[in-house]
Amino acid sequence: MSKQILSAHFGNPDAYKLDTYVELGGYRSLEKLFKTDPGDVIENVKQSGLRGRGGAGFSAGMKWSFVPKDVDKPKYLCINADEGEPGTFKDRKILVLDPHRLIEGAVICCYAVGIHTAYIYIRGEYDTPIRRFQGAIDEAYANGYLGKNIKGSGFDLDIYIHRGAGAYICGEETGLIESVEGKKGQPRPKPPFPAVIGLFNCPTVVNNVETLSNLPYIINEGWEAYAALGSEKSKGTMLFSISGEVQRPGVYEQEFGVNLWDFIEGATGGMKDGKTLKAVVPGGSSSPVLTAEEARNTILDYESIAAAGSMLGSGAIMVLSEDVCMAKALKVITRFYAHESCGQCPPCREGTFWLARIADRIERGEGQPEDLDLILDICPYMMGMTVCVLADAIAMPAKSYIEKFRGEFEQHINEKRCPYTDEAAGSAAG
Ligand SMILES: Cc1cc2nc3c(=O)[nH]c(=O)nc-3n(C[C@H](O)[C@H](O)[C@H](O)COP(=O)(O)O)c2cc1C
Numbered sequence: 001m002s003k004q005i006l007s008a009h010f011g012n013p014d015a016y017k018l019d020t021y022v023e024l025g026g027y028r029s030l031e032k033l034f035k036t037d038p039g040d041v042i043e044n045v046k047q048s049g050l051r052g053r054g055g056a057g058f059s060a061g062m063k064w065s066f067v068p069k070d071v072d073k074p075k076y077l078c079i080n081a082d083e084g085e086p087g088t089f090k091d092r093k094i095l096v097l098d099p100h101r102l103i104e105g106a107v108i109c110c111y112a113v114g115i116h117t118a119y120i121y122i123r124g125e126y127d128t129p130i131r132r133f134q135g136a137i138d139e140a141y142a143n144g145y146l147g148k149n150i151k152g153s154g155f156d157l158d159i160y161i162h163r164g165a166g167a168y169i170c171g172e173e174t175g176l177i178e179s180v181e182g183k184k185g186q187p188r189p190k191p192p193f194p195a196v197i198g199l200f201n202c203p204t205v206v207n208n209v210e211t212l213s214n215l216p217y218i219i220n221e222g223w224e225a226y227a228a229l230g231s232e233k234s235k236g237t238m239l240f241s242i243s244g245e246v247q248r249p250g251v252y253e254q255e256f257g258v259n260l261w262d263f264i265e266g267a268t269g270g271m272k273d274g275k276t277l278k279a280v281v282p283g284g285s286s287s288p289v290l291t292a293e294e295a296r297n298t299i300l301d302y303e304s305i306a307a308a309g310s311m312l313g314s315g316a317i318m319v320l321s322e323d324v325c326m327a328k329a330l331k332v333i334t335r336f337y338a339h340e341s342c343g344q345c346p347p348c349r350e351g352t353f354w355l356a357r358i359a360d361r362i363e364r365g366e367g368q369p370e371d372l373d374l375i376l377d378i379c380p381y382m383m384g385m386t387v388c389v390l391a392d393a394i395a396m397p398a399k400s401y402i403e404k405f406r407g408e409f410e411q412h413i414n415e416k417r418c419p420y421t422d423e424a425a426g427s428a429a430g
Contacts, residue, residue, distance in 0.1 A: 003229055005217045006210060006239050007253040009098045016132055018139040021100040027145055029219035033108055034153040036219075041112035045215070048223035049235030054080050054171075054208030055284070055313045057302050064113050066195035067203045076199040077110050077118035078180060078206045081133075082164055082171035084123060085284035086336060087316030090239035090251045091209035095122070095129035098213070099136035100145075103159065105212035107150065108219055110157050113205055118157065120209075121176050123164045134161055168340035172388045173206040174198075175342065186342045187388035208314075210239055230256035234301035238312075240267075244319035247272045256301040260290075263300055264317060275321035279405075283313025285333045286393035288400030289320075309400070325420035326405040327363040327412050330398060334359040337394035348391035351382040355398050362409055365417040372402050372409055 009015035009024060021027070033041065046061025067075060079102070083091045094102055106118050122130050137159055140146040148156045162180050169175045170185035177199050179185040198204025214236060218226045229236050234256035240263075243249045247269030254263050260282065264270075271277055280295035281287055288310040290298065298308045305312045320329065338356035343349045358375055361367050379395040386392075402409060411419050 002253060002255040002258075003237055004253050005237050006094065006098075006101070006213055007251070009101070010093060010251075012097075015098050016096065016100070016136065018100060018136070018143055018145075021098070025220075026100050026216070027104055029104060029216045030107060030145070030151055030153070033111055033219055034151070034155065038112045038114060041108065041219070044223040045112070045218060048218045048226040049230070049233070050211065050214055050218065050226065051234070051302070052208055053210035053238060053315065055085065055286070057312060060207060060211055063195060063207075064109065064205055066193065067113050067205060068196065069114070071203060073202040074117060074200075075113060075115045076202055076204040077106060077113070077115045078173070078176060078194075078199060078204055079106060079118060079120040079159075079212060080171060080173065080176060080206055080208045081120050081122040081126070081129070082168075082176060083126070083209075083314075084168040084171040085286060085314045085316055086333070087241060087243055087281065087284050087318045088314040089241045089243075090315065092126055092129045093239070093251050094209050094213050095126070096132045099133045100140065101213045101216060102133075102209055103136060103140050103145065105215040106159060107145070107155075107157055108215040109205060109207065109212055111155055115205065116156050116158065118159045119162050119180050119199070120159060121162045121164055121170070121180060123171075124166050130161060130163060137161070167342075168336075169342045169388070169390060172390065175388065176206065177204065184342075186344050187390075189387050231299070231301045231303075233303055234312075238315050240315045240317050242268055242317045242319065244317075245272050245275055245321040245323070246270065246319050254300065258300050259296075260298045260300045260305070261296045264295075264319060268319075271319070271321060275323060277319065278322045278324060279320040279326070281316075281318040281320070281397075283311045284316035285318075285336065286397060287311045287313045288396050289326075289404060291404055323420070325363070325418055326401055326408045327359065327418065328420065330401045331356070331359040331363040333397060334394060337390065341390060345386035345391065347382045347385040351378055351391055352394055354378055355394060359398070362412050363418055365412055365415070367409070367413040369410075369413055371413065372406060375399070375402050 014020040050060045051057045170179045174188035175185040194204040237255045252267040277292040334356040338352040341352045379399045382391040382395040
């Protein structure tokens with residue numbers, strides 16, 4: 001059984017209430033925090049090995065250390081609760097079931113970096129999480145855990161909810177910043193990074209909900225305790241959103257370093273209805289697909305999944321059985337990225353559209369033999385060519401679907417139909 005840090009309270013229906021959270025040991029870290037030098041807090045978080053859980057896996061402590069110390073501008077924290085990556089549904093668990101853990105984490109981050117204003121950007125559809133989190137903010141203010149002079153420390157922090165309007169691109173940190181500023185969510189070129197020039201052109205930390213929620217444990221137990229969990233370079237635990245054809249889809253916390261498929265099988269009960277595993281998408285729709293064999297032979301950590309040619313991303317594991325048509329799967333994700341491209345960079349605007357159009361005709365049985373190489377030709381022109389990595393986020397998986405399941409795509413083209421439906425070319429439902 002893996003150590004449970006983030007999900008420890010998920011089974012307690014009252015843990016979202018301040019009184020219960022405090023009874024369970026919540027906000028305990030603040031006493032220790034306010035006696036520690038902010039620079040030492042940053043150093044401890046660095047030493048813990050905590051990496052961002054929003055997708056990129058960048059060291060949290062390192063990111064904070066990039067924020068300039070002596071500036072006469074305000075600094076900001078943007079908590080990323082956009083949770084837009086298809087397949088990801090773990091931040092909402094924290095917001096609904098354990099919101100004070102995130103508030104406590106935000107206080108720790110803001111104290112360390114010298115921030116007095118935080119915005120949480122929550123996707124607009126998350127109505128229950130928004131209401132729950134607002135309730136927790138109100139309780140925290142009423143009990144001195146937010147606002148002026150938190151628990152007599154002399155430290156002030158305000159948190160505001162900013163409700164998103166449903167664009168995937170607003171989960172990208174600079175798109176998010178633009179959106180909080182009231183503009184269209186178009187990513188900004190980097191550098192400068194938000195740590196130096198971010199929200200309202202001021203130094204800004206952007207961290208994911210889950211990343212920040214690890215902080216109370218790190219302060220309470222010490223960075224050594226956190227660093228002792230996991231594997232060599234992937235420390236701690238992670239919340240995995242497991243969906244697809246498994247018996248018990250859900251959010252499961254797991255320490256890094258175990259076998260990927262053993263974890264999925266153990267947590268969810270394995271494939272449902274006796275189906276056979278075909279593929280695993282390990283880190284949200286942006287991550288290249290793994291074959292069943294790769295999934296069975298890969299260790300669950302950042303480095304091993306990268307070595308297998310994919311990425312851990314937001315920890316959204318999607319399990320595909322032999323009944324899933326890979327051409328249809330590619331069609332669905334390419335359509336999503338084409339729809340969500342903000343349009344400012346031509347390789348993304350045009351590339352996502354082309355990929356979607358080609359994937360669609362292949363799935364309908366109207367593809368041409370040269371379409372598969374055409375997809376493989378387009379992808380390199382989309383990678384590393386744009387302001388943000390949305391284009392990469394579809395080019396990488398698209399390439400992997402064709403390379404690993406080419407035979408299935410060829411079958412669609414040769415038979416001029418989708419072999420997973422009985423319909424002939426041209427009549428398959430879109
Ligand atoms: C297109 C796109 C969408 C993203 N969506 C999210 C998101 O919904 N939630 C999130 O936390 N990070 C998302 N990210 C990653 C953020 O840009 C950023 O790396 C993250 O919020 C930093 O926090 P972390 O270091 O704690 O992971 C997205 C990135 C891209 C390129």
